[in-house]
Each structure stands twice: as structure tokens, then as C-alpha cells.
Amino acid sequence: MLAGxxxxxxxxxxxxxxxxxxxAERRRTGIPVKLALAVAQEACTHAGRDxxxxxxxxxxxxxxxxxxxxxxxxxxxPGREVSPTRFHNSVHNAAAGYWSIATQSRQPSTSLCxxxxxxxxxxxxxxxxxxxxxxxxxxxxxxxxxxEPLHSKRPVCGAFGVALVLAPQPTKRTLATIEVxxxxxxxxxxxxxxxxxxxxxxxxxxxRSLPLLAALARDERSVIVFELPASNHLSTRFAPTFHGSxxxxx
Amino acid sequence: xxxxxxxxxxxxxxxxxxxxxxxxxxxxxxSGLGPCAFxxxxxxxxxxxVPGLDxxxxxxDLALYDCRNNRLAQMxxxxxxxxxxxxxxxxxxxxxxxxxxxxxxxxxxxxxxxAYRRRDPKTGALPSDFLYAPTQNCFSVAxxxxxxxxxxxxxxxxxxxxxxxxxxxxxxxxxxxxxxCDAAVVGGVDSLCLTTLYGFNALELVSTRPCxxxxxxxxxxxxxxxxxxxxxxxxxxxxxxxxxxxxxxxxSDAYHMSTPHPEGLGAKLAMQRALDSxxxxxxDIDYINLHGTATRxxxxxxxxxxxxxxxxxxxxxxxxxxxxxxxxxAGVTEAIIGILAMQNDLMPASVNTEEVDPxxxxxxxxxxxxxxVERVLSNSFGFGGSNCSLVLxxxx
Numbered sequence: 001m002l003a004g005x006x007x008x009x010x011x012x013x014x015x016x017x018x019x020x021x022x023x024a025e026r027r028r029t030g031i032p033v034k035l036a037l038a039v040a041q042e043a044c045t046h047a048g049r050d051x052x053x054x055x056x057x058x059x060x061x062x063x064x065x066x067x068x069x070x071x072x073x074x075x076x077x078p079g080r081e082v083s084p085t086r087f088h089n090s091v092h093n094a095a096a097g098y099w100s101i102a103t104q105s106r107q108p109s110t111s112l113c114x115x116x117x118x119x120x121x122x123x124x125x126x127x128x129x130x131x132x133x134x135x136x137x138x139x140x141x142x143x144x145x146x147x148e149p150l151h152s153k154r155p156v157c158g159a160f161g162v163a164l165v166l167a168p169q170p171t172k173r174t175l176a177t178i179e180v181x182x183x184x185x186x187x188x189x190x191x192x193x194x195x196x197x198x199x200x201x202x203x204x205x206x207x208r209s210l211p212l213l214a215a216l217a218r219d220e221r222s223v224i225v226f227e228l229p230a231s232n233h234l235s236t237r238f239a240p241t242f243h244g245s246x247x248x249x250x
Numbered sequence: 251x252x253x254x255x256x257x258x259x260x261x262x263x264x265x266x267x268x269x270x271x272x273x274x275x276x277x278x279x280x281s282g283l284g285p286c287a288f289x290x291x292x293x294x295x296x297x298x299x300v301p302g303l304d305x306x307x308x309x310x311d312l313a314l315y316d317c318r319n320n321r322l323a324q325m326x327x328x329x330x331x332x333x334x335x336x337x338x339x340x341x342x343x344x345x346x347x348x349x350x351x352x353x354x355x356x357x358x359x360x361x362x363x364x365a366y367r368r369r370d371p372k373t374g375a376l377p378s379d380f381l382y383a384p385t386q387n388c389f390s391v392a393x394x395x396x397x398x399x400x401x402x403x404x405x406x407x408x409x410x411x412x413x414x415x416x417x418x419x420x421x422x423x424x425x426x427x428x429x430x431c432d433a434a435v436v437g438g439v440d441s442l443c444l445t446t447l448y449g450f451n452a453l454e455l456v457s458t459r460p461c462x463x464x465x466x467x468x469x470x471x472x473x474x475x476x477x478x479x480x481x482x483x484x485x486x487x488x489x490x491x492x493x494x495x496x497x498x499x500x501x502s503d504a505y506h507m508s509t510p511h512p513e514g515l516g517a518k519l520a521m522q523r524a525l526d527s528x529x530x531x532x533x534d535i536d537y538i539n540l541h542g543t544a545t546r547x548x549x550x551x552x553x554x555x556x557x558x559x560x561x562x563x564x565x566x567x568x569x570x571x572x573x574x575x576x577x578x579x580a581g582v583t584e585a586i587i588g589i590l591a592m593q594n595d596l597m598p599a600s601v602n603t604e605e606v607d608p609x610x611x612x613x614x615x616x617x618x619x620x621x622x623v624e625r626v627l628s629n630s631f632g633f634g635g636s637n638c639s640l641v642l643x644x645x646x
């Protein structure tokens with residue numbers, strides 16, 4: 001579908017809590033955390049990496065919107081009774097916390113927000129960390145719609161999660177090489193040709209990653225431009241790795 | 251890591267506005283905590299509130315960003331000559347070469363809390379004057395700071411709960427090392443809101459008295475608000491200053507969302523990694539500014555971790571009895587307190603602590619001590635088991 005051979009058809013995502021989490025923690029996770037953990041785990045498995053050895057950069061525009069909505073509702077009532085679990089789930093780094101518990105990873109982890117440019121900011125940070133610290137880094141970008149009434153103020157058109165494992169050196173599992181260049185000044189961000197996918201790209205901050213995933217699906221050299229704040233951009237030179245057999249996008 | 255100079259910094263919280271006021275208050279062992287009288291909050295607790303925010307709207311060209319959190323950011327930027335120093339650097343190296351990385355746990359969510367009280371009775375809609383992006387969204391404060399200082403480099407918000415504004419130093423150091431920018435405004439801003447006051451209360455982590463870190467009778471945190479900023483730059487010439495970032499260490503607890511690892515494994519790893527990153531030994535550290543929240547579990551776990559690394563040699567204290575827990579602003583605030591300790595030759599006392607818990611073995615300061623401080627370690631640990639330690643001081 002991302003290669004352009006068949007059309008995109010929207011369907012609801014089905015998620016279950018990470019089986020890596022202890023039962024008590026599993027019950028406590030909201031959908032955005034399930035989403036983040038599911039893609040993070042899949043990417044690590046695909047990359048053949050033990051999650052406990054990979055640093056993580058989580059990035060999301062709004063984190064767990066359902067949880068903060070319930071807290072705001074409670075705070076607007078006279079009793080102001082906030083659920084303690086909801087409160088600790090409301091932190092922007094809840095996904096990172098549950099990931100660390102699930103994988104027993106003590107590696108460095110961060111949680112970023114850059115509004116609509118959260119994917120680009122996450123990619124910039126993760127690529128920088130991979131290069132400077134010479135270490136594998138998983139980038140996990142995820143977004144999920146707010147319920148009403150916040151949805152009307154900040155419409156996010158659907159759920160989207162993506163995870164990439166970046167490493168300083170190629171391995172047998174490497175899908176592609178990316179060269180990330182930060183440049184001041186604006187350029188047109190890379191769009192999706194399919195109007196439905198383009199609506200997804202512009203409608204969900206984490207889906208700003210779609211052109212990169214499409215390049216992966218097409219196994220095609222390209223330069224992908226992501227928007228950043230202050231009219232800056234991140235230019236990503238993408239080169240697929242050929243292993244002698246056709247690779248599949250994650 | 252390559253050391254970076256902290257060429258300018260600014261600080262505001264309930265203890266005072268500006269470095270001079272804060273240094274004086276630390277010297278005098280004062281506390282900024284008072285009985286909670288914030289908004290309509292009915293909780294039996296003490297808080298560290300910054301006075302004057304209600305009458306200090308943000309600059310008119312950024313009026314859309316007006317909220318308590320960005321007001322606090324603006325107040326911090328205008329102290330200690332910080333904004334002027336950034337303007338001077340901007341003129342010299344260019345707006346696009348200076349990054350902005352700001353830590354916050356709750357950004358401007360007070361606006362959303364207030365808006366939920368004014369929902370349309372028929373439709374449930376939020377009032378039209380509530381603006382999500384420039385207030386509630388985590389990025390709001392980084393966006394505001396970048397626009398306020400007219401900078402055009404890379405920018406994002408870091409929101410890893412109470413380690414947020416320690417971690418911004420790590421991000422800036424990496425992005426500067428990679429050449430993405432040559433300097434960075436790092437900082438942390440967190441303002442009082444109902445979510446944190448009622449949320450920590452629900453977790454039974456809030457004291458009914460001014461918090462008493464490391465005390466035998468410690469029974470929880472006092473929440474405060476504050477802002478702190480630091481201007482990080484590559485070192486252009488040999489430096490004699492002690493205002494330098496020497497090392498950063500990050501780790502995760504892999505234990506629980508709101509309780510630290512009981513043996514302090516994540517905390518110890520963050521401290522060790524910070525020392526390694528600075529190529530220093532534990533004995534090179536003269537003072538440790540602890541996370542020291544005054545919860546039973548944090549102080550016990552942190553003491554275990556720091557004692558294993560530093561033994562009983564290194565003087566240490568938590569300054570949260572003075573400032574309260576500034577959450578997403580705690581990291582940068584305590585890094586700046588560390589620099590003030592070095593610049594003023596003092597090791598600040600743990601205010602409010604009456605009797606140090608005998609179970610805790612570190613060399614804990616209940617009186618402010620005079621003495622030369624060349625290097626400090628500052629700890630910040632957060633929900634989700636997010637840990638970050640910084641080493642600051644001289645390279646000599």
C-alpha cells in the first residue's frame with residue numbers, strides 16, 4: 001500500500017497491552033501507551049535487538065489525551081477526585097516508563113513534544129544521539145486523538161504509531177541508510193501522492209513519517225524533507241540496503 | 251563529553267527572583283514555602299508560589315501564548331540579564347545557530363483545567379477563548395521561549411516528568427556536538443496547576459507541612475513553581491569559570507511508574523554515567539545537590555545509590571525544603587543552585603530538616619556550610635523511572 005500498488009483504506013487499529021508488562025501494569029495502560037509499546041517492540045524484534053540494549057526517544061504531540069481529559073473532567077467537579085493511576089499515566093513520558101518496565105531496559109530514554117513537528121524533532125534527536133553517543137537508538141512516534149471537547153480544539157484525525165531502530169553501523173538486518181541534515185530555512189515538506197495518505201500525514205503528527213515509510217516500501221533512493229519549528233527543516237537522504245532479496249517495509 | 255560553558259543563567263521560584271536573591275536565601279537558610287492558597291485549591295499542604303504572575307501578562311506580540319506557565323517563563327527570561335545576553339549572542343552568531351530545549355511536565359494545562367469549568371452546558375464545548383496549541387500543548391513553552399528570544403534554531407520540549415529540565419542539558423550537548431547548533435538556551439518551566447496538586451495528593455505523596463528532605467519524619471513533597479534558564483556555548487578559549495557543564499548521565503529505572511527502584515539502581519547508573527561522561531571520579535565531586543523530594547521512598551533509594559558511589563565523604567543536600575519540588579523545572583533550578591554554590595563558596599543546607607533519618611548514611615547538610623566548591627553533581631529523577639544527573643564545575 002505504501003509502495004503505491006494498492007489504495008489506502010482506513011480501518012480501526014486493534015491493540016492489546018504489551019505481553020511483556022506485568023499483569024498489574026498491563027491493566028493500567030491506555031491506548032496511546034499500548035500503541036507506542038506495540039510499535040517499539042515490533043521494531044526491536046525486526047532489528048534483532050534486545051530492547052534492554054537500545055536507548056529510546058519517544059515523541060508525541062499530545063501523549064495520552066484520554067487520560068488528561070478524564071483528569072480535567074474530575075477537576076471541574078466539586079470533589080476534584082483524581083485517580084492516582086490516571087495521574088501517573090498523564091505524564092508525557094508514561095509510554096517511556098512502561099517500556100522500561102516491560103523490557104527491563106535501564107538505557108537512557110527521553111520523551112519529546114514539538115506539536116505538529118514532533119516526528120521531525122524526534123528523528124533529529126534520535127539520529128544525533130545515534131551518531132554522537134555511537135549507540136543504537138529507537139525512535140518511537142505516536143499520536144492518538146483527544147476525545148471531545150478537546151478534539152475540537154486539537155483535531156488529530158486518527159491513531160498512528162511508528163518506530164525505527166537507528167544504529168551507527170549497518171547490520172544484516174539493516175533496511176536502509178539515512179543521512180539526516182538539519183538546515184535552517186524553509187523547504188516544502190515531502191508529501192504523499194495518494195490523497196488519503198496525504199490526509200493522514202497532515203492529520204496526525206506522527207504520520208508526518210509516512211514519506212519515509214513509503215521510501216522504505218518502494219526500496220528507492222530519495223530525499224525526504226520534514227518540517228521543524230521556526231520554518232526549519234530536516235532533510236533525510238534515504239538509501240535502501242540491498243541484501244540480495246526484496247525487503248519489506250516494517 | 252566536551253565541556254560547555256554556561257555563559258549566562260537566570261532563576262525564579264518562591265525563594266526569590268534572580269540569582270542574587272536565591273544565593274542570599276540559600277545562605278540565610280530561608281524557605282519559600284507557604285500554606286497553599288493557590289486558585290480555588292482546598293488542600294492542606296504547603297506550596298512554593300511565585301508572586302506577581304497574575305499581573306504580569308506575556309509580551310503583547312505573543313498574547314496568544316498568555317498563560318501562567320509562559321508568564322513564569324517570561325519572568326525568568328527577563329531576570330539576571332538573560333534575555334539581553336541571548337540577544338547579544340544572537341547578533342554575534344545568528345538566530346539560527348542557537349537551539350531552544352525546554353523541560354516542562356505540565357506546560358500551560360492550567361488553561362485547560364479552567365476551560366473545563368466553562369464548558370457549554372448544551373454542547374459540552376470548551377470556551378472559544380481557550381487556545382490549545384499556545385498553552386496546553388507541551389511544546390507551548392519551548393515555542394514561546396524561541397519566539398520571545400527571536401531565535402530560529404532547532405527547538406523542542408522535553409517532558410519526562412521531574413527529570414525534564416536536567417535532560418535538556420543532554421539534548422543540547424549532543425546537538426551542539428553534532429554541529430546542529432553552536433549554542434543553546436536550555437531551561438525548565440513548571441507552574442502551579444490543579445492536576446499536579448490534586449494528582450500528587452491522590453498518590454498520598456504530599457506533606458501537610460513544608461517538606462523535610464532526609465528527615466526521620468519526612469512525609470512527602472511540597473509542590474512549587476519556578477523557571478530557570480541556562481545559555482550553553484562551546485568553549486572558545488581556555489575557561490577558568492566554574493559555570494561549566496562537564497557531564498550528563500541518563501538512565502531508566504525499569505521498576506515502577508511512580509515509585510523509585512528501592513535499591514536506587516537507576517539513580518546510581520545515572521550518577522555513574524554522569525561521572526563517566528565528565529571523565530571524573532566520585533572523589534572529584536565536592537557537593538551533591540540531591541533530588542531529595544522528601545518522600546519516604548525517594549530519599550531512601552537515592553541515599554542508597556549515592557552512598558554506594560560517594561560513601562560518607564561528599565557533602566550533599568536537597569534544596570527542595572527551600573524551593574519546593576519544581577517538577578519539570580527542578581533539574582535546571584538545581585543545576586543553577588549548584589553553580590551558585592560554586593560561585594558563592596557555599597554548600598546549601600536542607601531547610602526544614604530537623605533530624606536526619608539515621609538509616610540514611612550520606613553526609614547530609616542541615617546547616618549551610620562555607621567552603622570552596624569546584625564541582626557539583628545534581629540529581630533529577632522522575633515518574634516513569636526517568637533519571638538524569640549533571641556534573642557542573644571547573645575543568646581545572
